[in-house]
Amino acid sequence: MAIELDKQTREEAIASLQRYFRENMEEPLGNIGAGALLGFFIEEIGPAIYNQGVADAQARMLARVEDLDIEVHEEGFRYWRKYDEAAPGRGKR
Incomplete structure (x- = not known):
């Protein structure tokens, strides 16, 4: 996949490179x-930078997916518990 910059980003990058050369090098660019x-x-x-970004995003997504069961887990068979907890002396049926 080719990496391409949009026009605005390219112009800003070129201006940044020119400024860097103007302030840090003997010859302007x-x-x-x-x-x-x-x-x-x-x-x-x-x-290399793009691939590292993809790897970082993939690792982050994988970590989130691994935590998915914890975040969305819902305990089953809770209907009768609310009645048993409300009336502790009533025994289970």
Whole structure:
């Protein structure tokens, strides 16, 4: 599955890369260079980050599914208990 950024996110990422170069490197990074560098990061490093996110989400979902029986468990055969608890001297039928 190819990782793609929407237009707004891509523009913000390019601006962020340009700012990083402006503040931390000797050479500024132009719009075309920033776009190319972003493309490289997305293609080369993006899948590893994406796969880790999927694995984290899967682990979280699995943990929630494992707790499902505890969260939604409902005790059966409770109808007569409410009467037995209300009148403790009445004995079971």
